[in-house]
Amino acid sequence: MKKADWILIACVIIVLAPFFIPATGFFEWFESTTxxxxxxxxxxxxxxxxxxxxxxxxxIRKGVYNEPGFGVVPRMMVWGFLxxxxxxxxxxxxxxxxxxLASTGIxxxxxxxxxxxxxxxxxxxxxxxxxxxxxxxxxxxxxMMTFHKCTDIHxxxxxxxxxxxxxxxxxxxxxxxxxxxxxxWNFVIKKTIPLFxxxxxxxxxxxxxxxxVLFAALLxxxxxxxxxxxx
Numbered sequence: 001m002k003k004a005d006w007i008l009i010a011c012v013i014i015v016l017a018p019f020f021i022p023a024t025g026f027f028e029w030f031e032s033t034t035x036x037x038x039x040x041x042x043x044x045x046x047x048x049x050x051x052x053x054x055x056x057x058x059x060i061r062k063g064v065y066n067e068p069g070f071g072v073v074p075r076m077m078v079w080g081f082l083x084x085x086x087x088x089x090x091x092x093x094x095x096x097x098x099x100x101l102a103s104t105g106i107x108x109x110x111x112x113x114x115x116x117x118x119x120x121x122x123x124x125x126x127x128x129x130x131x132x133x134x135x136x137x138x139x140x141x142x143x144m145m146t147f148h149k150c151t152d153i154h155x156x157x158x159x160x161x162x163x164x165x166x167x168x169x170x171x172x173x174x175x176x177x178x179x180x181x182x183x184x185w186n187f188v189i190k191k192t193i194p195l196f197x198x199x200x201x202x203x204x205x206x207x208x209x210x211x212x213v214l215f216a217a218l219l220x221x222x223x224x225x226x227x228x229x230x231x
């Protein structure tokens with residue numbers, strides 16, 4: 001292991017330690033702040049954790065956490081924005097899926113809402129969580145993933161600078177010539193969505209609401225590692 005690896009491990013321990021020390025009151029602060037400012041917290045959760053996933057992927061592929069043109073800060077800005085979009089999508093699909101299920105005649109709406117909102121685990125809650133995951137990842141995720149791939153290419157094309165990130169994106173050129181559609185369609189969308197995201201987000205939607213976006217951001221770290229190993 002390199003010096004940078006030990007520094008990263010030390011930073012992770014320092015950041016996570018307050019969560020497990022009750023005397024700090026950090027977990028209570030985290031929960032209350034997440035409830036009061038869900039989208040601001042989603043920005044920072046994804047900006048930090050999902051970008052860390054990409055840095056770990058780079059470490060696996062090339063042996064470094066950063067390199068010229070990689071653009072850590074622009075990637076954090078993009079992931080922060082996407083984090084807010086993901087938090088919004090989670091809210092929409094968590095609220096809307098029980099209405100959809102009720103319209104199919106599976107159960108009446110109050111029963112579905114009560115089952116899904118219950119603190120205790122049940123097979124009914126698991127089924128609704130799975131439905132939320134399938135709908136969100138089938139409708140929202142492909143668009144989000146493709147947009148994120150385009151921003152990655154845009155960041156690299158502009159030297160990994162913040163100023164470069166703010167330049168207009170040439171979407172036609174990126175779509176036609178620069179996106180690896182074999183990888184994007186045949187692996188990222190066709191395989192990671194049903195095999196990874198469907199079950200992973202089913203677990204997400206069973207967790208307490210204040211932890212769901214955090215867990216989703218941690219899943220971004222895991223996906224970064226999966227993509228790195230695929231490459």
